[in-house]
Amino acid sequence: MANQTLVLIKPDGLKKSLTGNILTRLSETKLDIIASKIVQVSRELALEHYQHMKDKPFFDELIKYIMGHYHKKKVMALVYWGEDAINKVRQICGSTNPEEAETISIRGQYGRITTKGVYENVMHASTNESEAEREIKLWFNPDELIIDVYPTKKIKLSKTERVWT
Ligand code: UDP
Ligand code: MG
Numbered sequence: 001m002a003n004q005t006l007v008l009i010k011p012d013g014l015k016k017s018l019t020g021n022i023l024t025r026l027s028e029t030k031l032d033i034i035a036s037k038i039v040q041v042s043r044e045l046a047l048e049h050y051q052h053m054k055d056k057p058f059f060d061e062l063i064k065y066i067m068g069h070y071h072k073k074k075v076m077a078l079v080y081w082g083e084d085a086i087n088k089v090r091q092i093c094g095s096t097n098p099e100e101a102e103t104i105s106i107r108g109q110y111g112r113i114t115t116k117g118v119y120e121n122v123m124h125a126s127t128n129e130s131e132a133e134r135e136i137k138l139w140f141n142p143d144e145l146i147i148d149v150y151p152t153k154k155i156k157l158s159k160t161e162r163v164w165t
Contacts, residue, residue: 001083001084002081002082002083002084002085003081003084003085003086003129003132004034004079004080004081004085004086004132004136004147004149005079005080005081005085005086005089005090005125005126005132005136006077006078006079006124006125006126006132006135006136006139007026007077007078007079007080007089007123007124007125008066008075008076008077008078008123008124008139009022009075009076009078009122009123010065010066010075010120010121010122010123010124011065011066011067011068011070011071011072011073011074011075012065012070012071012120012122013076013110013122013123014071014072014074014075014076015071015072016110016122018110018122019076021106021110022106022122022123025092025106026080026089026092028092029080029082029085029088029089029092030082031080031081031082031083031085031088031089032080032081032082033078033079033080033081034079034080034081034145034146034147034149035077035078035079035140035144035145035146036076036077036078036079037076037077037140037144038074038075038076038077039074039075039076039077039139040068040073040074040075041066041067041068041073041074041075042067043063043067045138045139046063046066046067047063048138049066049135049138049139050062050063050066058116058117058118061114061116061117061118062118065118065120070114077139077140079136079140079145079149081147081149086125086126086127086128086129086132089125089126090125090126090127091105092105092106093105093106093107093123093125094106094107094108094111094121095107095108096119096121097113097119097121098110098111098112098113098119098120098121099111099113101121106122106123107121107122107123110122133150136149136150137150
């Protein structure tokens with residue numbers, strides 16, 4: 001069954017110039033990229049993304065890490081779509097702990113554990129369909145995806161927008 005998954009190249013991945021390597025590895029899956037962008041992660045977005053980790057002792061460090069406190073203040077966000085996308089991406093990504101991740105997985109190849117105990121594992125990948133849905137909706141607006149992977153509706157907003165001069 002086709003599904004969709006959120007991939008983030010985390011600030012350490014960008015700082016280490018791993019974008020090309022990571023995207024090349026992920027292209028082995030033959031999945032389609034249906035959205036991509038560079039994001040400066042706000043504290044609100046970081047807190048929301050890692051809400052399930054809020055009771056962990058390393059939570060504050062994790063928030064600083066994803067916001068780019070220790071590296072570049074940016075993240076590359078992508079949505080991959082296709083047959084069994086969630087599992088295929090997760091497989092190449094590797095286990096959470098970079099020292100336990102399979103050596104040839106992306107995290108196994110490029111991740112490290114910091115002296116503060118945070119797993120700097122260079123990328124994020126959704127683990128299941130409900131997590132993927134929550135995360136894709138958090139990181140992207142419907143118009144930023146080239147396929148309607150979830151139902152949408154139209155509402156009229158009268159807000160001020162910034163446009164090119
Ligand atoms: N993390 C960590 N130490 C841990 C567990 C997690 O530093 O013991 C960090 C790591 O960067 C991980 C993120 O918190 O990617 C989210 O944790 P989760 O358990 O959701 O792992 P993931 O889904 O990213 O493999
Ligand atoms: Mg997770």
